[in-house]
Amino acid sequence: MLNCKVNGKEIKVKQGTLVIDAIKQADYDVAHYCYHPGLSVAGVCRLCMVKIGDNPRLQIACNTPVQEGMEISNEDEQVKDAVKWGLDFHLINHPLDCPICDQAGECELQIQYMKFGQYDPEMAEKKVKKRKVVDLGSKIVLDTERCILCSRCVRFTDEVSKTNELGIFNRGDRSEVGTFEDKPLENDYALNTVDICPVGALTSKDFRFRQRVWYLKNQSTICTGCSTGCNVKVYYNEEGLFRVKPEFNEDINGYWMCDQGRDVYKFVNKDFRLLEAQSVTEGQAEPLSAGKAAQLAGEKLKELTKVNGPESVGVVVTGQYTNEEYESLFDYMVNKLKVKNIYHWVNNSDTMDDFDGLLLRGDKNPNTYGLKEIMKKYSIQTNMSDLEGAIKSNTIKTIVVAGPENQAVYPDFNERASLFSQASNLIWFSAGPVSAATSKHTLVIPTKTYAEKSGTYVNYKGTHQSSHKVTTIVRGALSLSDSVTLMSGESILTKPVGPQKAMKTNFFVNKSGEL
Amino acid sequence: MEAFSDDILVFIKKECSRYETRRSAIIPCLYKLQEKRGWISPEQIGQLAVAMDIPPVQINEVMKFYTMFNQQPVGKLHVQVCNNISCTMNGSRELTDHLCKTFNVKSGEVSSDGRVTVSKVECLGSCDTAPMMQINDEYYENLTPESATKIIEKLGK
Numbered sequence: 001m002l003n004c005k006v007n008g009k010e011i012k013v014k015q016g017t018l019v020i021d022a023i024k025q026a027d028y029d030v031a032h033y034c035y036h037p038g039l040s041v042a043g044v045c046r047l048c049m050v051k052i053g054d055n056p057r058l059q060i061a062c063n064t065p066v067q068e069g070m071e072i073s074n075e076d077e078q079v080k081d082a083v084k085w086g087l088d089f090h091l092i093n094h095p096l097d098c099p100i101c102d103q104a105g106e107c108e109l110q111i112q113y114m115k116f117g118q119y120d121p122e123m124a125e126k127k128v129k130k131r132k133v134v135d136l137g138s139k140i141v142l143d144t145e146r147c148i149l150c151s152r153c154v155r156f157t158d159e160v161s162k163t164n165e166l167g168i169f170n171r172g173d174r175s176e177v178g179t180f181e182d183k184p185l186e187n188d189y190a191l192n193t194v195d196i197c198p199v200g201a202l203t204s205k206d207f208r209f210r211q212r213v214w215y216l217k218n219q220s221t222i223c224t225g226c227s228t229g230c231n232v233k234v235y236y237n238e239e240g241l242f243r244v245k246p247e248f249n250e251d252i253n254g255y256w257m258c259d260q261g262r263d264v265y266k267f268v269n270k271d272f273r274l275l276e277a278q279s280v281t282e283g284q285a286e287p288l289s290a291g292k293a294a295q296l297a298g299e300k301l302k303e304l305t306k307v308n309g310p311e312s313v314g315v316v317v318t319g320q321y322t323n324e325e326y327e328s329l330f331d332y333m334v335n336k337l338k339v340k341n342i343y344h345w346v347n348n349s350d351t352m353d354d355f356d357g358l359l360l361r362g363d364k365n366p367n368t369y370g371l372k373e374i375m376k377k378y379s380i381q382t383n384m385s386d387l388e389g390a391i392k393s394n395t396i397k398t399i400v401v402a403g404p405e406n407q408a409v410y411p412d413f414n415e416r417a418s419l420f421s422q423a424s425n426l427i428w429f430s431a432g433p434v435s436a437a438t439s440k441h442t443l444v445i446p447t448k449t450y451a452e453k454s455g456t457y458v459n460y461k462g463t464h465q466s467s468h469k470v471t472t473i474v475r476g477a478l479s480l481s482d483s484v485t486l487m488s489g490e491s492i493l494t495k496p497v498g499p500q501k502a503m504k505t506n507f508f509v510n511k512s513g514e515l
Numbered sequence: 516m517e518a519f520s521d522d523i524l525v526f527i528k529k530e531c532s533r534y535e536t537r538r539s540a541i542i543p544c545l546y547k548l549q550e551k552r553g554w555i556s557p558e559q560i561g562q563l564a565v566a567m568d569i570p571p572v573q574i575n576e577v578m579k580f581y582t583m584f585n586q587q588p589v590g591k592l593h594v595q596v597c598n599n600i601s602c603t604m605n606g607s608r609e610l611t612d613h614l615c616k617t618f619n620v621k622s623g624e625v626s627s628d629g630r631v632t633v634s635k636v637e638c639l640g641s642c643d644t645a646p647m648m649q650i651n652d653e654y655y656e657n658l659t660p661e662s663a664t665k666i667i668e669k670l671g672k
C-alpha cells in the first residue's frame with residue numbers, strides 16, 4: 001500500500017494505482033474523456049491534468065502511477081485553468097448541436113463545461129465541418145463532427161471485442177473516426193462503444209430520438225438474456241423501459257454487456273404483454289383478473305388431483321424465474337398437491353452450452369442453474385421427452401406451464417404450446433400472450449417480468465445475484481409466488497412495495513435548484 | 516480488381532518479417548503499392564490487409580494520416596504545397612489559391628488535361644525556407660505566387 005494525499009486528504013492506495021483512480025478513490029471529481037478503466041491508457045484528451053507536489057508542469061492523472069508520499073491536487077487554480085482551456089480546444093470544432101443530440105443530458109462535454117468551462121470562446125476561425133449521420137449498420141449511427149477523438153471506441157474494438165473495425169483517419173483538426181470504407185459496425189458488443197463514447201458521436205439506433213435522457217429514471221438489475229447474468233441498469237419512465245446499459249461487476253461482466261442483452265427490455269413493455277388473464281373453454285374466451293384466475297386455477301387443480309390423481313398433472317417449468325418463485329411453486333406442487341411430474345423445458349438444447357468467449361452464452365435463460373438445483377432438492381428426475389407420450393396416452397390430462405418471459409428465445413415455443421394443448425386442461429403462466437395455447441380448458445395467467453419483481457437468479461457458474469423490482473408495467477400481472485399463494489387459497493398482502501429509490505439520469509436535473 | 520503480382524507479395528512478406536510488429540511494415544508496403552499507379556485505392560488496402568494479416572482499418576489510418584500517400588489519381592505534376600504553420604504564416608494559403616486558379620484545378624483534384632494536381636500537405640520539414648512546395652519528388656523553396664507559377668509552367672513543357 002502507498003500513502004498519498006489528494007487535495008489534502010490522506011489515502012492509501014494499492015501499488016500501481018493510477019493518479020486518476022486515486023482521485024476517484026478519495027471521492028473527488030476529475031475531468032476526463034479518454035480514460036476508461038476497462039481499456040488501455042491513451043492519454044489523448046489532456047483533460048485529467050493534476051498538479052503533483054511542487055512540480056511546475058501539470059501532469060495527466062490517467063498515465064501517472066501513484067508514488068509513495070505523492071501530493072496530488074486537482075483543485076489548484078492552475079489545474080482549473082488548464083482544464084478550462086483544454087475544454088475550449090475540444091469545443092473548437094464541435095458542432096454544439098445539443099438540441100438534436102441524443103447524448104444531451106448525459107454528455108461529458110456539457111457536464112465538464114458546467115463544472116470547469118464557462119468561458120468566453122475566443123476562436124475566430126471557422127469550424128471544420130465533418131460528416132454527420134454516417135450509417136454504421138443496423139445498430140449505430142456516427143456523427144464524426146461531434147467526436148472529440150478520445151479513441152475509447154477504437155480501443156474497445158481493438159482490445160475488448162477484438163474485431164478492429166474502428167480507426168481514426170486523417171490528422172489534426174480534420175481527424176475523423178470511422179470504419180474502413182464505412183463498413184457496418186456489427187460485432188456482438190458494438191453498442192458498448194455507444195456507452196463509452198463520452199459525447200454524442202456514436203448513438204444507438206434503437207434509442208435514438210425516442211426519449212430525452214432527463215425524462216428517464218434508472219435502476220440496477222440483472223440481465224435475463226442468458227445465463228451469464230450481466231449486471232445492468234435499465235432506463236425507464238411511466239411509459240415503460242427504454243434502454244439497458246451495463247453496470248460494472250468484476251466477477252460477472254466487467255464493464256460490458258452484449259448487444260443481444262440490450263434488447264432484453266422490449267418484451268417487458270406493454271405492447272408485448274398479456275394484460276389480463278384469459279379463460280378459454282372450448283373456444284369461448286373470457287377475460288378475468290389475474291388474481292381470480294389464479295384462485296380458479298387452484299380450485300381446479302385441487303379437484304383434478306382428487307378426481308384423476310396427482311399423476312395426471314404435469315408441470316412444465318422454464319429457467320426464467322427466480323429462486324423464490326421456484327421454491328413456492330415446488331412446495332405447492334410437490335408438498336401440497338403431491339404432483340411429481342415436473343419437467344424442465346429446455347429451449348435450445350443444441351446450443352445450450354455455447355459461449356462466445358466474452359460474455360454471451362447459449363443458455364438463454366437467467367436461472368437454469370437455480371431450476372436444476374431445486375429439482376435436485378426435490379429429487380425430481382424427469383425428461384421432457386416422456387411428457388409427449390404421457391399426454392398422447394392421456395395419462396397426463398392437466399398441464400401447468402411456467403412459461404418463458406421472453407418467448408423470442410424459445411424457438412420451439414409454438415410447437416410445445418400445441419403439444420401442451422393436447423391435454424384437456426392447460427394452465428399457463430406467461431408474461432406475453434400465448435395464442436397457441438388452445439386446450440379444451442385453457443387458463444392463461446399474466447405474470448410479472450424480471451423488471452417488475454425482486455428475486456434471486458443463479459448464473460451459469462452458481463453465483464447468486466439478487467435483482468430488485470424496477471417498476472410496474474402491467475398492473476394486473478402476478479409473480480409466480482403470488483400466483484401460488486392465491487392458488488393455495490390464501491390471499492396475498494397487497495402492501496404496496498415501492499421500487500427502490502430511483503436515480504435520475506442527469507446530474508443537473510438533480511442539482512437543478514443550484515443552477 | 517487486379518491481384519498483387521508475385522514481386523509485390525514477396526516484398527510484403529519480406530517487410531513484414533523485418534520489424535518487430537507487422538504494423539511497422541505498413542509504410543514501406545504502401546510506398547510499394549503507390550509506385551505503380553501513383554495512388555492507392557480502397558480495394559488495394561483491402562488486398563494489402565489480407566496479405567499483411569492486419570485489419571484494413573489500421574492500414575487506412577496510416578495511409579490517411581500521411582499526405583504523401585495519394586487516395587485518388589494525381590496529375591503528371593503533383594504540386595504539394597505545404598500548408599503547415601511556418602508556410603501558412605508566410606502566405607502558403609494564398610499561394611495555393613493562386614496556383615489552383617492559374618491552373619484551373621480544385622485543390623486535390625486533377626486538371627482536365629491530366630497534367631497538374633495541386634494539393635495541400637502537412638509540414639515537409641523545410642520550414643526555414645517557407646513557403647515551399649514539393650513537385651513529385653523535388654522541393655522548391657522560398658516561393659512567391661509568381662515564381663511558383665513559373666516553375667510549374669517550365670516543368671510542364
Ligand code: SF4
Pocket residue numbers: 146147148149150151152153154177193196197198199201202
Ligand atoms: S466516437 Fe466517441 S468514443 Fe469514439 S473517439 Fe469519438 S468521442 Fe471517442
Ligand code: SF4
Pocket residue numbers: 223224225226227228229230253257258259260261262359360361
Ligand atoms: S451476455 Fe447474457 S447476461 Fe450478459 S448482456 Fe448478454 S444476454 Fe445479457
Ligand code: FES
Pocket residue numbers: 031032033034035042043044045046047048060061062063
Ligand atoms: S483522461 Fe487523461 S488524458 Fe484523457
Ligand code: FES
Pocket residue numbers: 597598599600601602603637638639640641642645647
Ligand atoms: S511548415 Fe511548411 S515545411 Fe514546415
